[in-house]
Amino acid sequence: MIKKLLLSALSITAILSLTACNKLDVVGDQSIKSFDAVVNILGDQVTEDTEFGGWSLASPDGGARFLWSEDYSKTTSNDVQLVVKAQPFIDAGLDVTKLPEGVLVGEDLILGTELGKDALTYSGDATPLSSYEQIVKLYRDNISYHAALDHYGVKLSNGNMFEWAKDMTTNDKDIVFVLNPDIFINAGVDTSKVEGWVFAQVETMDDNGKKITVDKFLKPFELDGQSAEK
Amino acid sequence: MSKETIRISGMTCAACAQRVQKAVGKIDGVINASVNFATEKLSVEFDEAAVNIPVIKDAVEQAGYGVIEDSKFNQVTIPIGGMTCAACSQRVEKAIEKLEGVSKVSVNLATEKATVEYDSQVIRLSAIKQCIEKTGYQALELDKNTVDEDKIRKEKEIKTLWTKFIVASVFGLPLLYFAMVPMVSWWPFPIPKALNPMVFPLRFALLQISLVIPIIVAGYKFYTIGFKALIQRSPNMDSLVAIGTSAAILYSIFNTYQIISGNFGAVEGLYYETAGVIIALILLGKSLEAVSKGKTSEAIKKLMGLAPKTAIVIEDGKEIEVPIDEVEIGNVILVKPGDKIPVDGVVLEGTTSVDEAMLTGESMPVDKKTGDKVFAASINKNGMIKFKATKVGSDTALAQIIKLVEDAQGSKAPIAQMADIVSGYFVPIVCSIALLAFLAWLIAGEPLAFAVTIFISVLVIACPCALGLATPTAIMVGTGKGAENGILIKGGEALETTHKINTIVFDKTGTITEGKPEVTDIVPVEGVQSRRLLQIAASGEKGSEHPLGEAIVRGAEKESLEILKVEQFEAIPGHGIEVVIEGIKVLIGNKKLMDDRQISLESLRETSDRLAGEGKTPMYIAMDGNISGIIAVADVVKESSAKAIKKLQEMGIEVAMITGDNRKTAEAIAKQVGIDRVLAEVLPQDKSNEVKKLQGEGKKVCMVGDGINDAPALVQADIGIAIGSGTDVAMESADIVLMRSDLMDVPTAIKLSKSTIRNIKQNLFWAFGYNVAGIPIAAGILHLFGGPLLNPIFAAAAMAFSSVSVVSNALRLKRFKAYK
Known part of the structure; x- marks a missing residue:
């Protein structure tokens, strides 16, 4: 019995050591490859946004953008954010005065979060992918896997996300801009009338690790892309 | 032909018992093999010329189970006085070591004790003590704590099971927590972010693996035994658990590999917690089962604990306290008031009253005087007595009772055979x-x-261990409860048959009556003196063991009559005796004897009828071919007879009385106790025929008797009940032995049988119910109609608690109350 206990103790120690090891971050690692595939296929739609201080990934219809910082010490408000056109929501009944402060900027709605104040350094020039790698490296909790859609995603807080397919060859939603509809519903939006956005119930997992079903505004795109898996 | 009982280890369900039984049963020379799962014992009957015990033990081990060897060596710890240094202890050790029969010795100077392992067949403890004394040290009194090996083994087993369960729980609870939290939205506690399955699926999987490993280690026996049984094409309960949990683990490992390969959705296909919790729950069930099983044999443990550990032997006028094992036949033993009588014997000196309740269930103390028998474990209440040991060790009444109860508890009722057959096919099905x-x-x-x-749910819910426990546990508690009430039931079959009895035949003398008749009337014919008639009759009956003969002898002794020398003696069974006294040919017996010898009873017909009508038995005495008179003998009806017979009639049982007495006497007694059907003037050899006739009428007959002459009828009857005060032959022939002479124990025995059989049926119902209802649900039949799917964890819980509920139900029998 002592031998068996010893053996199991060793096994547990080995497994727990492995568990603590970052190399086991299969989601983080794989998400980088998938993100790279998305960036590549979008080509010119991924640009540097000097005003923001990072990178911008625009939707094919131009109605939404995902922005991520190149250096968190330089971005002033959000380090990751979605910028979407306000008009479709206004047309659906949005009372902009009821939006939280700072969401409406000009004709856009900006929803995002600050990750930190880190001054990021790169081995070479910063690229869209290397800046994404910094998120994985430093703020891994903000990267998730969404089993129901087989997507990776960057959490932008308050239920807003940018998601992309793990494998674009098998997925009909290669990139998805995800908004928490609560603030819009509270501001008078008729969820069925927002042009360019799908209002749907989505099964996901909350920060406490519990499966939940939530309402979302989705703006999905199929990019006819290729697999990120090698 | 030889019969042995072998203790088996490693059996976990009825299928295991079946497997051992089959393995042993097919050995050439084995006539019968029966395994009791509850007692974990194999009873094997075999031809010694064809096979021996080592071969049988090999077969058990080949089948994948262990044989628990009963050591022939005793181990004893003797405190030693006078040792001062290591040399002393060395000296003592060497001295003991040299003794023949000593296999191991270890003397500890610090504790001043010698631990000696010795063969009691070769050397006695006293010889070892003498050796210590000869070496120059004092062998002090032994520690009173004797070791109950079986108890220790059981306790160890329970402790091990609990430890394994605790290990499984400690790791199983967090495993269940991590696995279930994502599913249970109302549960307020979160999973740590670093283990969120959607963020860190591989960490989540590896953590589960690390938690399930110790659980698998705790339950490794399920795998070693289960797969071994499976390989040998004889799957058992462990096989089901092993296959079910292995399927869960292998599927989870596959999904873990999928996660590593990038298929993170496979995190939802992890079932480590299913395997872990199943093992934990089954270990819990096994632990509870082991505790409950221990309670089923409490009755026998109580009996075993009754015997005192030491006895005071008088040697050369000195009182020496010796261990009970060292008391020999012929030793004179002193028992002080309040002490237990250590062995069976005959009182030599002193009077006292003895509480024999633990043996007979009789609460009233019994008076003992010189010449009376005393029994081991009974309590000497007030006087001091000296008695001569007549039976020691395994020959004492207590040891015999323990053996009888043990054998009964190890035996199988016919209903159990059915359960065994079912469970044999159950696992493969x-x-x-x-x-x-x-x-x-x-x-x-x-x-x-x-x-x-x-797949997992079906395998796990269908374990047949409850099926295997259903009958033996109830029989163990039932027979144990019987023993507590002075009712010794010799086996499961007897226990089962008793509840079917619809007709009871009571022997009259000694059973319905006290069996100590007294002379009530002496009616000589003209020309013969009463005293002379009694003297002749008593002289003829002097050597008789018949109660009527003994009554006449006692009658003569009361009158201080001289017993004459008998010149010739011939017993005529069922009729009487023929003797020659002082040259006179004397016939003493019943009417049939006189009729056979064509002796006219005309002159005494009226007297005879009157006496018989009064329930008295007329004994005719003829001298030299002429009737000389009648000596009437009457027996007293036992206090409880009428009440017991009424109770039996209330239970719907037809009651009959059988006797060799004449019809009138028999009917008079029958009337007193309320019996309608009387089988009178039945010769001893015909008693069994009368029973057979009743059986021919389609009745299930129970015969209750006490004498040698009842033995054939006791054997012929479906159930033979011998009264404890009766002869050894009657007790050996009977299926049930009543330790007291109280006939109320007859309805109690039937009630106990009914209660036990009802309990067995309830157990079987529950055991089958779990499986019959559980398997289709586990197979997803409810899901077909839109209902829920049975989670394997709930299947494991149901399975674990099925055994516990069956054993608990059997334990309810402990509340059984005897008729008073």
């Missing part, structure tokens, strides 16, 4: 159902995870 259900759901288009869940 369940494996097939599980596989079929798995394939059916896959073909129906359900995902692999769904089919695996079904």
Whole structure:
């Protein structure tokens, strides 16, 4: 019995050591490859946004953008954010005065979060992918896997996300801009009338690790892309 | 032909018992092999010329189970006085070591004790003590704590099971927590972010693996035994658990590999917690079962604990306290008031009253005087007595009772055979159902995870261990309860048959009556003196063991009559005796004897009828071919007879009385106790025929008797009940022995049988119910109609508690109350 206990103790120690090891971050690692595939296929739609201080990934219809910082010490408000056109929501009944402060900027709605104040350094020039790698490296909790859609995603807080397919060859939603509809519903939006956005119930997992079903505004795109898996 | 009982280890369910039974049963020379799962004992009857015990033990081990060897060596710890240094202890050790029969000795100077392992067949403890004394040290009194090996083994088993369960729980609870939290939205506690399955699925999987490993280690026996049984094509309960949990683990490992390969959705196909919690729950069930099983044999443990550990032997006028094992036949033993009588014997000196309740259930102390028998474990209440040991060790009444109860508890009722047959086929059938259900759901288009869940649930819920425990546990408690009430039931079959009895035949003398008749009337013919008639009759009956003869002898002794020398003696069974006294040919016996010898009874017909009508037995005495008179003898009806017979009639049982007495006497007694059907003037050899006739009428007959002449009828009857005050032959022939002479124990025995059989049926119902209802649900039949799917964890819980509920139900029998 002592031998068996010893053996199991060793096994547990080995497994727990492995568990603590970052190399086991299969989601983080794989998400980088998938993100790279998305960036590549979008080509010119991924640009540097000097005003923001990072990178911008625009939707094919131009109605939404995902922005991520190149250096968190330089971005002033959000380090990751979605910028979407306000008009479709206004047309659906949005009372902009009821939006939280700072969401409406000009004709856009900006929803995002600050990750930190880190001054990021790169081995070479910063690229869209290397800046994404910094998120994985430093703020891994903000990267998730969404089993129901087989997507990776960057959490932008308050239920807003940018998601992309793990494998674009098998997925009909290669990139998805995800908004928490609560603030819009509270501001008078008729969820069925927002042009360019799908209002749907989505099964996901909350920060406490519990499966939940939530309402979302989705703006999905199929990019006819290729697999990120090698 | 030889019969042996071998203790088996490693059996976990009825299928295991079946397997051992089959393995031993097919050895050439084995006539009968029966395994009792509850007592974990194999009873084997074999031809010594063809096979021996080592071969049988080998077969048990080949089947994958262990044989618990009963050591022939005793181990004893003797405190030693006078040792001052290591040299002393060395000296003592060497001295003891040299003794023949000593296999191991260790003397500890610090504790001043010698631990000696010795063969009691070769050397006695006293010889070892003498050796210590000769070496120059004092062998002090032994520690009173004797070791109950079996108890220690059971306690160790329970402790090990609990430890394993605790290990499984400690790791199983967090495992269940991590696995279930994502599913249970109302549960307020979160999973740490670093283990969120959607963020860190591989960490989540590896953590589960690390938690399930110790659980598998705790339950490794399920795998070693289960797969071994499976390989030998004889799957048992462990096989089901092993296959079910292995399926869960292998499927989870596959999904872990999928996660590593980038298929993170496979995190939802992890079932480590299913395997872990199943093992934990089954270990819990096994632990509770072991505790409950221990309680079923409490009665026998109580009996075993009754015997005192030491006795005061008088040697050369000195009182020496010796261990009970050292008391020999012929030793004179002193018993002080309040002490227990150590062995069986005959009182030599002193008077006292003895509480024999632990043996007979009789609460009133029994007076003892010189010449009376005393029994081991009974309590000497007030006087001091000296008695001569007549039976020691395994020959004492207590040891015999313990053996009888042990044998009964180890035996199987016919109803158990059915359960055994079912459980023998059960596991392979369940494996097939599980596989079929798995394939059916896959073909129906359900995902692999769904089919695996079904497969695991079916295997886990269908364990037949409750089935295997249903009958033996009830029989153990039932027979134990009987023993507590002075009713010794010799086996499961007797216990089962008793509840079917619808006719009871009571022997009259000694059973319905006290069996100590007294002379009530002496009616000589003209020309013969009463005293002379009694003297002749008593002289003839002097050597008789018949109660009527003994009554006449006692009658003569009361009158201080001289017993004459008998010149010739011939017993005529069922009729009387023929003797020659002082040259006179004397016939003493019943009417039949006189009729056979054509002796006219005309002159005494009226007197005879009157006496018989009064319930008295007329004994005719003829001298030299002429009737000389009647000596009437009457027996007193036992206080409880009428009440017991009324109770039996209330139970719907027809009661009859059988006797060799004349019809009138018999009917008079029958009337007193309320019996309608009287079988009178039946010769001893015909008693069994009368029983057979009743059986021919389609009745299930129970015969209650006490004498040698009742033995054939006791054997012929479906159930023979011998009264404890009766002869050894009657007790050996009977299926049930009543330690007291109280006839109320007859309805109590029937009530006990009914209660036990009812309990067995309830147990079987529950055991089958769990499986019959559980298997279709586990196979997903409710799901077919839109209902829920049985989670394998709940299947494991149901299975674990099925055994516990069956054993608990059997323990309810402990509340059985005897008729008073």
